[in-house]
Amino acid sequence: MNTIDLRSDTVTLPTPAMQQAIYDAELGDDVFGEDPTTIRLEEMAAQRMGKEAALLVASGTMANLVCALTHCQRGEEAILGDQSHTFLYEAGGISALGGIHPHTIPNQPDGTMRLEDIAAAIRGPNVHFPRSRLICLENTHNRCNGSALTPEYTQAVADLARERGLRVHLDGARIFNAAVALGLGAAVLTRYVDSVSFCLSKGLSAPVGSLVCGTSEFIAEARRNRKALGGGMRQSGIIAAAGIAALEQMVDRLAEDHDNARRLAEGIAPIEGLSVDLERVQTDIVYFGLADGRFDAGTLVTRLADRGVKILQVGPARFRAVTHYGISAADIELALTALAETVNEF
Numbered sequence: 001m002n003t004i005d006l007r008s009d010t011v012t013l014p015t016p017a018m019q020q021a022i023y024d025a026e027l028g029d030d031v032f033g034e035d036p037t038t039i040r041l042e043e044m045a046a047q048r049m050g051k052e053a054a055l056l057v058a059s060g061t062m063a064n065l066v067c068a069l070t071h072c073q074r075g076e077e078a079i080l081g082d083q084s085h086t087f088l089y090e091a092g093g094i095s096a097l098g099g100i101h102p103h104t105i106p107n108q109p110d111g112t113m114r115l116e117d118i119a120a121a122i123r124g125p126n127v128h129f130p131r132s133r134l135i136c137l138e139n140t141h142n143r144c145n146g147s148a149l150t151p152e153y154t155q156a157v158a159d160l161a162r163e164r165g166l167r168v169h170l171d172g173a174r175i176f177n178a179a180v181a182l183g184l185g186a187a188v189l190t191r192y193v194d195s196v197s198f199c200l201s202k203g204l205s206a207p208v209g210s211l212v213c214g215t216s217e218f219i220a221e222a223r224r225n226r227k228a229l230g231g232g233m234r235q236s237g238i239i240a241a242a243g244i245a246a247l248e249q250m251v252d253r254l255a256e257d258h259d260n261a262r263r264l265a266e267g268i269a270p271i272e273g274l275s276v277d278l279e280r281v282q283t284d285i286v287y288f289g290l291a292d293g294r295f296d297a298g299t300l301v302t303r304l305a306d307r308g309v310k311i312l313q314v315g316p317a318r319f320r321a322v323t324h325y326g327i328s329a330a331d332i333e334l335a336l337t338a339l340a341e342t343v344n345e346f
């Protein structure tokens with residue numbers, strides 16, 4: 001039986017082109033700045049994001065941490081959404097390792113934070129207060145239905161930040177999903193922010209790696225912070241080669257994942273006992289839930305897995321399914337049949 005794994009777009013395996021690129025990669029010692037493949041990927045990433053420079057790091061978590069450490073001193077404050085990946089899923093790294101004070105405000109279902117909430121969270125000068133230094137956005141927003149933030153919203157947040165002397169970091173782990181969904185170049189979405197991180201290892205299917213992008217000065221300092229975190233890598237062209245293939249070959253096809261996610265959501269909607277908010281499905285992520293207490297979420301996940309379809313339980317009555325490279329429209333039909341059969345068994 002073939003497994004249809006919809007738990008995450010991180011389960012994607014490197015493409016044959018990536019494996020060949022890894023095999024052929026020209027290598028050097030990147031801690032000496034001598035790995036040509038890493039340099040090429042960093043230049044390409046900076047260009048795609050419309051920034052001066054970029055830095056390859058091990059993961060999205062490390063990318064966000066390196067950026068926070070580069071923007072903030074100890075005791076300074078970062079304003080971020082209460083549903084943000086950095087607040088929920090990065091092991092508290094910004095406070096544990098950076099002494100950075102997280103100030104959370106509510107994320108709306110579309111992944112934004114209200115401008116008035118952000119403005120109210122920014123502290124004035126007062127000996128009692130931490131200094132507000134950074135605002136963090138997430139695009140697409142993982143917990144908020146994979147929503148894409150618009151350039152207009154991003155600019156409005158950046159304008160507010162600039163007015164109040166703060167900087168903006170964008171967690172763009174899935175920035176290319178946002179770009180494809182909105183029909184815009186990624187640089188249009190990153191133009192207003194001071195730094196952006198994005199992942200190679202999710203929908204883009206590379207095995208490892210994330211990029212941090214910003215000004216040359218920011219990246220020089222980020223490189224130092226990466227080193228301090230133990231993230232200096234030597235022949236990292238092995239990783240970068242797959243990243244180059246990802247940027248060249250795997251961005252435009254994300255539209256297919258978005259179509260499949262929509263197909264999946266539209267197929268879930270009529271299944272009695274399940275509920276999905278079709279309006280919110282914009283990219284590769286589908287959240288859905290139990291419409292009533294007729295059955296147990298954990299049991300549903302287990303029984304569905306027995307039929308060869310894996311999804312993630314993300315709450316007492318909430319599930320996540322993510323489409324990606326390797327999942328076809330036919331797989332979505334099979335997954336829907338399995339889901340309907342599983343629900344009918346209860």
Ligand SMILES: *Cc1c(COP(=O)(O)O)cnc(C)c1O
Nearest residue numbers: 059060061062085138142171173
């Ligand atoms: C996956 C993800 C990260 C972290 O990336 P890792 O490579 O898993 O460390 C950060 N932000 C968002 C929004 C993500 O989805």
